[in-house]
Amino acid sequence: MSENAQTIPERDHKTRSLAVPCPQCAHFEEFTLADAPRDLGPSHNTLPTALRCSQCDTSIPLALAAHVDPSGVLDGCPACEYHTLCIQKDMNPRFGVILVTVTFGALLFSGLPIPQMLMALVGLAVLDFALLRFVVRRLLICYRCKAQFRGFPPGPHCRPFDLSTWEAHDPPAEA
Numbered sequence: 001m002s003e004n005a006q007t008i009p010e011r012d013h014k015t016r017s018l019a020v021p022c023p024q025c026a027h028f029e030e031f032t033l034a035d036a037p038r039d040l041g042p043s044h045n046t047l048p049t050a051l052r053c054s055q056c057d058t059s060i061p062l063a064l065a066a067h068v069d070p071s072g073v074l075d076g077c078p079a080c081e082y083h084t085l086c087i088q089k090d091m092n093p094r095f096g097v098i099l100v101t102v103t104f105g106a107l108l109f110s111g112l113p114i115p116q117m118l119m120a121l122v123g124l125a126v127l128d129f130a131l132l133r134f135v136v137r138r139l140l141i142c143y144r145c146k147a148q149f150r151g152f153p154p155g156p157h158c159r160p161f162d163l164s165t166w167e168a169h170d171p172p173a174e175a
């Protein structure tokens, strides 16, 4: 399903973190920029240039300084140099399913007359909207190597998720 820009929240994670695939063993190595200031300023040149894979000890090159500008905006993939990152909603899908199921269950057993039931459904839609605005955050994923980036505002080449671009880089397995 392709999502339009309106469904993408404009909130980023407070802590910047990333997960990049190891070219050797495909393990996703995670890294958190815990104490880097939000506005990186001149310190953006001191961003790490490589990570070490915790599984196979391979060095994973990471061109962060080339893709993160001094204000912290990320554009293009520091792991594989691909120019377009995909903007997605970062939300625990199980959380959303549980919320909707519990609410529907409660409604069914509440014995509410139909008009009130509809009101409650409208409330649920409002709640969904509020979650999107105030809880869900942005996640950037590289179309090519699937590296994930949290807490970085997206740059001009970042686009909402597009299935055809995704499949172009991740074709279904040959039978």
Ligand SMILES: [Zn+2]
Residues within 6 Å of the ligand: 022, 023, 024, 025, 026, 027, 053, 054, 055, 056, 057, 058
């Ligand atoms: Zn590895």
Ligand SMILES: [Zn+2]
Residues within 6 Å of the ligand: 077, 078, 079, 080, 081, 082, 142, 143, 144, 145, 146, 147
């Ligand atoms: Zn990449």
